[in-house]
Amino acid sequence: MTDSPAPLQERRGFLAKLLAIVGGGAALLAPTALGAVSFFNPLRQKGRAGGFFKLATLDVLPDDGTPLKIAVVAERVDAWNRYPNESIGAVYLRRAGKKDVKVEALQVVCPHAGCSIMFEPGEKSGKFFCPCHNASFDLAGVRTDRTSPSPRDMDALEAEIRNGDEVWVKFQTFATGTSRKTAQS
Numbered sequence: 216m217t218d219s220p221a222p223l224q225e226r227r228g229f230l231a232k233l234l235a236i237v238g239g240g241a242a243l244l245a246p247t248a249l250g251a252v253s254f255f256n257p258l259r260q261k262g263r264a265g266g267f268f269k270l271a272t273l274d275v276l277p278d279d280g281t282p283l284k285i286a287v288v289a290e291r292v293d294a295w296n297r298y299p300n301e302s303i304g305a306v307y308l309r310r311a312g313k314k315d316v317k318v319e320a321l322q323v324v325c326p327h328a329g330c331s332i333m334f335e336p337g338e339k340s341g342k343f344f345c346p347c348h349n350a351s352f353d354l355a356g357v358r359t360d361r362t363s364p365s366p367r368d369m370d371a372l373e374a375e376i377r378n379g380d381e382v383w384v385k386f387q388t389f390a391t392g393t394s395r396k397t398a399q400s
């Protein structure tokens with residue numbers, strides 16, 4: 216027995232509609248699935264960089280303006296866990312000014328390629344130095360060499376003295392390898 220032409224056409228029409236519905240559904244589902252992957256991906260980590268951190272009190276900063284390297288410790292959160300007290304970076308803090316005491320804060324990450332800048336004490340005041348490609352900076356973080364491999368001076372961070380002696384710093388990281396200071400966090 217063979218199919219009559221009318222039912223065959225109906226079945227083809229039904230099949231075409233079914234494919235269109237399934238295809239449309241898949242198109243709607245795709246962004247939702249991507250969103251779910253992004254939301255539940257344990258590697259999607261939220262740092263607390265970009266906010267102010269209380270990093271020290273004035274009495275721990277040397278009176279003579281010698282910089283002190285301070286680790287920035289914060290809670291790190293990912294999709295599954297909270298990690299309290301993890302190091303998310305470091306800054307150099309330096310006391311400046313005698314009467315009106317100020318605090319200067321510099322990011323330790325070298326703007327050239329991201330190595331850690333070191334402080335070298337000297338006979339007078341010392342200097343900052345990046346061991347990776349020999350960039351050097353004065354105490355204010357300014358490049359001391361016109362041919363410096365670093366495309367910009369060290370990255371200054373906002374620092375405030377609160378409640379008389381607490382040193383708070385807005386901790387940020389910046390893009391490396393460019394003369395423009397572009398915040399990343």
Ligand code: FES
Nearest residue numbers: 325327328345348
């Ligand atoms: S990374 Fe610092 S000089 Fe190259």
